[in-house]
Amino acid sequence: MAGIKYEIKENKGVLSESPKGWKKELNLVSWNDRTAKYDIRDWSQEHDKMGKGVTLTVDELRELKNILNNMDLS
Numbered sequence: 001m002a003g004i005k006y007e008i009k010e011n012k013g014v015l016s017e018s019p020k021g022w023k024k025e026l027n028l029v030s031w032n033d034r035t036a037k038y039d040i041r042d043w044s045q046e047h048d049k050m051g052k053g054v055t056l057t058v059d060e061l062r063e064l065k066n067i068l069n070n071m072d073l074s
Helices: 058-069
Strands: 006-017 023-031 037-043 050-056
Touching: 037 058, 050 058
Parallel strands: none
Antiparallel strands: 006 023, 023 037, 037 050
8 A cells, every 4th residue: 555654563363364365364553653553454475465454442452352252153
């Protein structure tokens, strides 16, 4: 993405991988030198290309965790 600076501070895990090698990951990412936030999106193998994703604060991630913990996935 042109003009957007990012740094993956910490990889928390891989959710899935496509046949082309792109991985949907949960990372802690600093965007444009700002405080790092949790981020879920697809990344190319070299992390030089990315898909659309969602960025969450710690509070939003906690709320998402609560929602997922209370879901019946059966």
